[in-house]
Amino acid sequence: xxxxxxxxxxxxxVRNILKIYLMNLKIxxxxxxxxxxALQLLRLVPVSLVIADINMPNMDGITFVKEVRAxxxxxxxxxxxxxxxxxxxxxxxxxxxxxxxxxxIKKPVSHDELTxxxxxxxxxx
Numbered sequence: 001x002x003x004x005x006x007x008x009x010x011x012x013x014v015r016n017i018l019k020i021y022l023m024n025l026k027i028x029x030x031x032x033x034x035x036x037x038a039l040q041l042l043r044l045v046p047v048s049l050v051i052a053d054i055n056m057p058n059m060d061g062i063t064f065v066k067e068v069r070a071x072x073x074x075x076x077x078x079x080x081x082x083x084x085x086x087x088x089x090x091x092x093x094x095x096x097x098x099x100x101x102x103x104x105i106k107k108p109v110s111h112d113e114l115t116x117x118x119x120x121x122x123x124x125x
Contacts, residue, residue, distance in 0.1 A: 004029075007019065007032070008051070010034055010057060015031050018114065025119070035056055035058065039064070051081075066099045081100065086108075
C-alpha cells in the first residue's frame with residue numbers, strides 16, 4: 001500500500017514546491033486547494049499525513065484541524081497534521097496545538113526541515 005500525504009494550500013506554487021521537496025521520499029501526493037476539499041478527500045482517500053497552510057480563504061488551517069479531529073471516522077480523526085505558517089508568534093502556535101495540530105513548520109519552508117519532519121511522522125529515518 002502506498003503512503004499518501006495530503007497537501008492543503010490555496011497556492012499552487014507552494015503545493016508544487018512541497019511536492020518537489022517530497023519527491024525523493026517515495027510517497028504519493030494528494031492535493032487540495034482549500035480546507036473544504038481536503039476534508040472531502042480525507043473521507044475518500046487513506047492518508048498517512050496532512051500538511052496544511054494556516055492562512056487559507058474560507059476555512060483557515062486551525063479550523064481545518066478542529067474539523068479533522070471532530071471527524072466520526074477514526075482514520076481521519078487520528079491523521080497527523082503539520083501546519084505551515086509565515087506568521088510569527090506563539091499565540092497562533094498555541095491555538096494550533098489546542099486544535100490538535102501535531103507539528104508546525106515555518107514558511108519559507110526549508111527542504112531539510114520538511115523532509116525531516118515528514119519522515120518522523122511516517123516513521124522513516
